[in-house]
Amino acid sequence: MDFLRPASWADALAARAEHPGAVPIAGGTDVMVELNFDRRRPAALLDLTRVDDLSQWYEQDGLVRLGAGVTFARLISELGDQLPGLAMASRTVGSPQIRNRGTVGGNLGTASPAGDAHPALLAAGAEVEVESVRGSRRMPVSDFYLGVKRNALEPDELIRAVWIAPATGPQQFSKIGTRNAMVIAVCAFGLALHPDRLAVGTGVGSAAPTPLVAVEAGVFAGSALEEEGLWESRGELPPALTKEFAELVRASAAPIDDVRGTAAYRLHALSVMARRCLVWAWNDYRRAA
Ligand SMILES: Cc1cc2nc3c(=O)[nH]c(=O)nc-3n(C[C@H](O)[C@H](O)[C@H](O)COP(=O)(O)OP(=O)(O)OC[C@H]3O[C@@H](n4cnc5c(N)ncnc54)[C@H](O)[C@@H]3O)c2cc1C
Numbered sequence: 695m696d697f698l699r700p701a702s703w704a705d706a707l708a709a710r711a712e713h714p715g716a717v718p719i720a721g722g723t724d725v726m727v728e729l730n731f732d733r734r735r736p737a738a739l740l741d742l743t744r745v746d747d748l749s750q751w752y753e754q755d756g757l758v759r760l761g762a763g764v765t766f767a768r769l770i771s772e773l774g775d776q777l778p779g780l781a782m783a784s785r786t787v788g789s790p791q792i793r794n795r796g797t798v799g800g801n802l803g804t805a806s807p808a809g810d811a812h813p814a815l816l817a818a819g820a821e822v823e824v825e826s827v828r829g830s831r832r833m834p835v836s837d838f839y840l841g842v843k844r845n846a847l848e849p850d851e852l853i854r855a856v857w858i859a860p861a862t863g864p865q866q867f868s869k870i871g872t873r874n875a876m877v878i879a880v881c882a883f884g885l886a887l888h889p890d891r892l893a894v895g896t897g898v899g900s901a902a903p904t905p906l907v908a909v910e911a912g913v914f915a916g917s918a919l920e921e922e923g924l925w926e927s928r929g930e931l932p933p934a935l936t937k938e939f940a941e942l943v944r945a946s947a948a949p950i951d952d953v954r955g956t957a958a959y960r961l962h963a964l965s966v967m968a969r970r971c972l973v974w975a976w977n978d979y980r981r982a983a
């Protein structure tokens with residue numbers, strides 16, 4: 695097996711175009727499992743760890759530009775203030791070893807419905823920047839997921855970065871697993887309050903073929919809070935609002951029975967997580983007044 699080691703982004707794109715059968719590898723925490731279990735035997739690996747640009751993050755045009763190779767550990771230690779939902783989700787990924795190697799770009803590359811970054815990226819309204827020698831394009835993260843472990847990358851494209859607005863309000867992430875650590879989500883939920891645009895962002899994980907936005911739930915909560923003047927007054931959440939929000943999140947999902955849980959359990963758990971995340975985030979919003 696060839697091992698391609700480009701030292702620059704331009705070289706990485708050229709190698710990707712020249713060797714369409716080469717599998718990109720960042721932290722390797724998904725790729726190496728596949729190789730070790732002989733699920734995949736690519737002609738070559740395209741190692742991205744020497745491409746400096748991928749491991750950088752910075753602010754530009756009021757957004758955080760997060761290089762695809764930024765690890766979960768760095769997200770937690772460096773971006774907890776700007777991207778609290780993604781940092782929370784990152785804390786639940788694997789173990790310290792996995793968080794030190796694993797990257798957001800790798801989570802997107804795998805596009806597992808159970809990937810923990812996805813609900814937080816969806817709730818925050820992130821965009822994914824992908825590029826090839828033909829040029830670059832940016833898309834809402836919700837358009838990036840096409841099916842179970844399928845994403846919108848063309849064969850010659852690489853993920854370059856994720857663009858995310860720094861939080862303007864509290865964010866939450868909740869994940870259910872069969873134990874407290876080192877566990878793939880049975881299901882997960884991310885929520886972001888956007889008081890600047892009176893909106894509630896949502897992200898549902900591991901409860902459909904792709905991660906998804908609970909669109910109706912978000913629209914309902916954002917406008918119900920507006921109609922009752924709650925964004926401004928920061929008054930208590932009416933229980934009927936929380937209940938309806940949880941029902942709508944539940945209705946957005948299409949889970950299956952599998953080894954990690956039943957569809958019925960996932961639906962129930964989702965509505966509980968949705969209610970809790972909304973209440974936790976709202977209480978933080980009230981306290982921040
Ligand atoms: C023990 C263990 C526990 C885990 N626990 C969790 C968990 O709790 N939550 C969770 O979400 N995940 C978990 N994972 C899965 C894995 O750690 C994550 O999916 C991680 O984000 C993968 O990142 P990586 O950099 O290691 O990706 P890699 O393994 O390097 O790559 C993953 C995929 O993305 C592609 N890729 C990587 N970078 C790019 C790029 N820039 N452009 C295009 N394609 C790219 C690769 O070709 C590959 O298909 C776990 C894995 C292990 C082994």
